[in-house]
Amino acid sequence: MRYMTNRQDAAGADNPIDMSTAHPARRYNYWLGGKDNFAADRESGDAIAAAMPSIRTATLENRTFLQRAVRHLTRAGVSQFLDIGTGLPTADNTHEVAQAINPTARIVYADNDPLVLTHARALLTSSPEGATAYLDADLRDPAAILDDPALRDTLDLTQPVALMLVAILHFIRDDENPRRIIEQLTATLAPGSYVVASHATWDYFSADMIKRLQANNSDQRFCPRSREQFAALLSGISLIDPGMVPVSQWHPDTPETSRPPDADVACYGAVARIA
Ligand SMILES: C[S@@+](CC[C@H](N)C(=O)[O-])C[C@H]1O[C@@H](n2cnc3c(N)ncnc32)[C@H](O)[C@@H]1O
Numbered sequence: 345m346r347y348m349t350n351r352q353d354a355a356g357a358d359n360p361i362d363m364s365t366a367h368p369a370r371r372y373n374y375w376l377g378g379k380d381n382f383a384a385d386r387e388s389g390d391a392i393a394a395a396m397p398s399i400r401t402a403t404l405e406n407r408t409f410l411q412r413a414v415r416h417l418t419r420a421g422v423s424q425f426l427d428i429g430t431g432l433p434t435a436d437n438t439h440e441v442a443q444a445i446n447p448t449a450r451i452v453y454a455d456n457d458p459l460v461l462t463h464a465r466a467l468l469t470s471s472p473e474g475a476t477a478y479l480d481a482d483l484r485d486p487a488a489i490l491d492d493p494a495l496r497d498t499l500d501l502t503q504p505v506a507l508m509l510v511a512i513l514h515f516i517r518d519d520e521n522p523r524r525i526i527e528q529l530t531a532t533l534a535p536g537s538y539v540v541a542s543h544a545t546w547d548y549f550s551a552d553m554i555k556r557l558q559a560n561n562s563d564q565r566f567c568p569r570s571r572e573q574f575a576a577l578l579s580g581i582s583l584i585d586p587g588m589v590p591v592s593q594w595h596p597d598t599p600e601t602s603r604p605p606d607a608d609v610a611c612y613g614a615v616a617r618i619a
Pocket residue numbers: 368369372406407410428429430431432454455456457460481482483484509510511512515
């Protein structure tokens with residue numbers, strides 16, 4: 345039996361929230377200690393945690409990478425963000441981090457999970473001086489994101505934008521052409537724009553551990569990539585210092601001794617600048 349709760353999307357059409365299948369946003373919320381998840385998400389989250397005991401550490405490290413990158417770019421003068429794969433709102437979301445430094449910062453969020461949409465509309469509200477907008481959109485259709493009137497009303501694409509692809513590219517399979525998606529998005533951005541990206545990897549894991557993780561990925565929806573494969577997705581755009589590193593090592597604000605081992609993080613992060 346499938347359990348659904350219905351909401352209506354902006355066009356008035358039903359967009360059901362499926363509670364019987366684990367969803368990435370809700371599972372991620374569970375690992376982060378949030379309450380916006382259902383039994384199926386927790387079961388799936390626990391099964392993955394049994395195969396990868398450091399998954400909660402990895403999730404937290406990814407989240408703090410996102411926040412450090414937003415802070416870094418806002419201080420460098422970027423005031424517009426396109427955050428695709430928003431996730432369920434939690435503490436210190438992109439607009440809060442950016443607007444704490446520059447209250448006029450403008451942020452467009454996009455996600456394809458209907459529960460994220462419901463929460464985001466309620467919670468991702470802007471400072472009075474800035475703006476936030478939310479798109480119910482799929483990364484696999486970049487043209488629809490770029491042409492969305494809410495994006496065009498909120499962001500000035502003649503000025504630099506930070507495109508945030510944080511912990512989302514590993515949900516795009518090779519046959520869905522993540523490289524083409526990134527090229528299509530970045531081709532529209534003004535010089536001086538940035539791409540902030542992170543990507544899960546199994547580079548650090550033994551064959552046994554990979555086998556256990558694969559057993560929890562029967563639909564192949566999760567596509568971890570090697571460092572080289574992630575680098576290939578961003579090739580042609582210049583990475584800023586320190587390049588592609590485990591997310592915990594990207595401009596860390598904690599001493600090395602308090603950072604987790606790279607194998608526990610198992611996620612690369614990078615920020616690239618569009619010339
Ligand atoms: C692991 S969460 C990451 C959240 C946030 N970016 C972060 O790093 O903290 C991945 C998010 O990407 C969204 N997502 C996955 N595939 C997507 C797609 N094809 N289009 C839009 N959103 C997608 C999920 O719904 C989820 O909210």
